[in-house]
Amino acid sequence: MDEVTGTVLAGESYEPIRGRLVVEDGRIEAVEETDTESTDIVVPAFVNAHTHLGDSVAKEAAVGLSLDEAVAPPGSLKHRRLAAADRAELVSAMRRTLRFMRRTGTVSCLDFRENGEYGARALREAAAPVDVDPFVFGSDDPAVLDVADGYGASGANDDRFDEERAACDARGVPFAIHAGEPDATDIHPALDLDPDLLVHMVHAERAHLDRVAEQSVPIAVCPRANTVLGVGDAPLRELLDHTTVALGTDNVMLNAPSMFREMAYAAKRFDVSSREVLRMATAAGAEIAGLDCGVIEPGRRAALVVLDGASDNLADTEDPVRAVVRRASALDVKRVVG
The missing domain is CATH 3.20.20.140 (Metal-dependent hydrolases)
Incomplete structure (x- = not known):
């Protein structure tokens, strides 16, 4: 079992949730809202169309x-x-x-x-x-x-x-x-x-x-x-x-x-x-x-990008969705899961 913590852009609306993802056998078991010290931003991994x-x-x-x-x-x-x-x-x-x-x-x-x-x-x-x-x-x-x-x-x-x-x-x-x-x-x-x-x-x-x-x-x-x-x-x-x-x-x-x-x-x-x-x-x-990814929700494949929300580029951003789309870069990627 693995845990990924931080601000999670969850569901089809990508609403920011402060908490954690529980991942088991490559799949998302749970998305839980909870206190966390992590400044990471967790987004679905990309599919280049x-x-x-x-x-x-x-x-x-x-x-x-x-x-x-x-x-x-x-x-x-x-x-x-x-x-x-x-x-x-x-x-x-x-x-x-x-x-x-x-x-x-x-x-x-x-x-x-x-x-x-x-x-x-x-x-x-x-x-x-x-x-x-x-x-x-x-x-x-x-x-x-x-x-x-x-x-x-x-x-x-x-x-x-x-x-x-x-x-x-x-x-x-x-x-x-x-x-x-x-x-x-x-x-x-x-x-x-x-x-x-x-x-x-x-x-x-x-x-x-x-x-x-x-x-x-x-x-x-x-x-x-x-x-x-x-x-x-x-x-x-x-x-x-x-x-x-x-x-x-x-x-x-x-x-x-x-x-x-x-x-x-x-x-x-x-x-x-x-x-x-x-x-x-x-x-x-x-x-x-027909791929089982692109959205962070229970039951889906855990294909994720974990960004360093405390990086010099992303620190102090007020909207994590806008930050990911308009500002984030490869230098902000901490790891890719799945």
Whole structure:
């Protein structure tokens, strides 16, 4: 049995409770309000809702490039660098990124993995010794579902994905697709595929939002990557008003996969509350992937980030939720549990 004490951001509302968590066999047994001298802040561990871990082999290589030049298939810089990397280099680079994610509080990510079965198996190998469990959206061929957890399509303007959608239906696994990143032209075609997850939706308009709500399609947004690539800002307030929205960091070549940085950027740039952003970084991604984490409550997996509330950065903050979302950094992490 383990105890974690301090200010606990508990339940789906992340209300601060001064007390302790009782953890047994990796699960939360109890959340108890009690006197404690601990100044720690305990939050649910993060779920990064959209990554491309493969391009860890080319960090910062795409500075100044457009979306098409940087990441679009098949001839972008990213795809050229992936093709040039041997397996050992690829696995090593992804493993380093996964270790960084773990140290900064992320226990799972929803990764769009390029290069079919080869790519999916390489990611499984990279993750094996690291305590981050990627939910793998494979690509290239329906046969990738023998290895992956779902299928991740590049975009409805790139190809038809009816066969891949049908294969996901047959296996009962999710189908996800990029949509509305460079412009709005691929959003309706993407929605026609009845996806289980849309990524980006920067250029979503009223008709798209109505369909998203009607079809109950969750969305992963990546604000920092959108800014780096110059494609615009997602209508985050409107997206949240229509569906579940989760937060991702997108391509490792563009940004460090830090949920602290992504939360702070989203909270300060958009008309959203700190609690909404914290949910986007934790429970929302977990719900999309069917993971048993993202919320601190009895019966849940004990996937937690313990922050030093007495650090030079966090001491004297008046609202722990705002502090976690807008101020906290990797330097404040004391430990990651689960």
